[in-house]
Amino acid sequence: MSVTDQAFVTLATNDIYCQGALVLGQSLRRHRLTRKLVVLITPQVSSLLRVILSKVFDEVIEVNLIDSADYIHLAFLKRPELGLTLTKLHCWTLTHYSKCVFLDADTLVLSNVDELFDRGEFSAAPDPGWPDCFNSGVFVFQPSLHTHKLLLQHAMEHGSFDGADQGLLNSFFRNWSTADIHKHLPFIYNLSSNTMYTYSPAFKQFGSSAKVVHFLGSTKPWNYKYNPQSGSVLEQGSASSSQHQAVFLHLWWTIYQNNVLPLYKSAQAGEAHASPGHTLCLSDVGALCTDSVSGVGEPCANSAPSAGVLCANSPLGSNQPAQGLPEPTQMADETLSLPEGRRSEDVDLAVSVSQISIEEKVKELSPEEERRKWEEGRIDYMGKDAFARIQEKLDRFLQ
Ligand SMILES: O=c1ccn([C@@H]2O[C@H](COP(=O)(O)OP(=O)(O)O[C@H]3O[C@H](CO)[C@@H](O)[C@H](O)[C@H]3O)[C@@H](O)[C@H]2O)c(=O)[nH]1
Numbered sequence: 001m002s003v004t005d006q007a008f009v010t011l012a013t014n015d016i017y018c019q020g021a022l023v024l025g026q027s028l029r030r031h032r033l034t035r036k037l038v039v040l041i042t043p044q045v046s047s048l049l050r051v052i053l054s055k056v057f058d059e060v061i062e063v064n065l066i067d068s069a070d071y072i073h074l075a076f077l078k079r080p081e082l083g084l085t086l087t088k089l090h091c092w093t094l095t096h097y098s099k100c101v102f103l104d105a106d107t108l109v110l111s112n113v114d115e116l117f118d119r120g121e122f123s124a125a126p127d128p129g130w131p132d133c134f135n136s137g138v139f140v141f142q143p144s145l146h147t148h149k150l151l152l153q154h155a156m157e158h159g160s161f162d163g164a165d166q167g168l169l170n171s172f173f174r175n176w177s178t179a180d181i182h183k184h185l186p187f188i189y190n191l192s193s194n195t196m197y198t199y200s201p202a203f204k205q206f207g208s209s210a211k212v213v214h215f216l217g218s219t220k221p222w223n224y225k226y227n228p229q230s231g232s233v234l235e236q237g238s239a240s241s242s243q244h245q246a247v248f249l250h251l252w253w254t255i256y257q258n259n260v261l262p263l264y265k266s267a268q269a270g271e272a273h274a275s276p277g278h279t280l281c282l283s284d285v286g287a288l289c290t291d292s293v294s295g296v297g298e299p300c301a302n303s304a305p306s307a308g309v310l311c312a313n314s315p316l317g318s319n320q321p322a323q324g325l326p327e328p329t330q331m332a333d334e335t336l337s338l339p340e341g342r343r344s345e346d347v348d349l350a351v352s353v354s355q356i357s358i359e360e361k362v363k364e365l366s367p368e369e370e371r372r373k374w375e376e377g378r379i380d381y382m383g384k385d386a387f388a389r390i391q392e393k394l395d396r397f398l399q
């Protein structure tokens, strides 16, 4: 059954966030998608990315604050620093839908979440940092120009206490935490990948029912590097990930590799080459670099791939030769499937994951020792078998 007047909506204001939007869109498509998929973009998004987005999303809608209706334009001029915030609020203008679920571009859907459409405006999950506030990475809303106008007015009059949409939305929907428990989405609909481990017993108890993972914070999945041959996610600079996060990072990259990269291939036939033993990275990519998000194809300083490192090079059509994108067709049939109904109550993700990646197996560790090491963050998921093990475990877990 498909419902054409309801939609999942995301936002990408540049080509980097488009990578996240594409993975999110494909993750939604893997789970019996019954609603429309919409992505809001801004003029900075390159034409190639628009083509690719249109393969995944039913609607790619450009939002240009400058050209918007007078009341938006004025609001924007008065408070230019709220620009990005006002962009997210633009989802309320999608009045050809009766109800929508907004998902940040840094979220990943793990199972069908149609039940979110049973909730009313404004439903969201608690923010892990301040649970009396909601996190604005996943929310149910009802498009309305009237609400949109009120939100903008609110932004003008009160600003945003965090300078962004989450503060603004929390002060606008200020009775969220007390008025109606049905508007509190369970945390499993917005599981913050980097904070979930702060309450590990709860994660062990409930983590396997996670439905939406949110890579909240400054380090996004695309800030890591990825080795498509071994399937390892490599940490970048100061980036470090918890063990649970590592599993979801692998999922993100698996979807990116299997379901997003092939779209580049068909959009830009002939520019992709297999390059064994290399590593994929997005942040090093010239045209995908945050420094050159305007899509002019200008490589950023660190875009020259060093030996042995593969970057998803110049997907925006810069003059740089493509440097070893993996052969997408080789990957296409290796999709990691997340079948519905995979969540068996007695499977403990934490335990499964703790057995996945064992640091230098110099001596046999007892399960408790392994668990402790793992909980202390001493894991080696970069080891050559790590991904194979994770995949195996995930497959078993997801049966
Ligand atoms: O340059 C940018 C930055 C953000 N976004 C979009 O805006 C969303 C929010 O930004 P994000 O980087 O995901 O913020 P978070 O790390 O998730 O931080 C928190 O704080 C943000 C600002 O209040 C809220 O929007 C988030 O929902 C909340 O989780 C992204 O997912 C994208 O959809 C862009 O398109 N381009």
Ligand SMILES: [Mn+2]
Pocket: 104, 105, 106, 107, 137, 214, 215, 216, 217
């Ligand atoms: Mn986010």
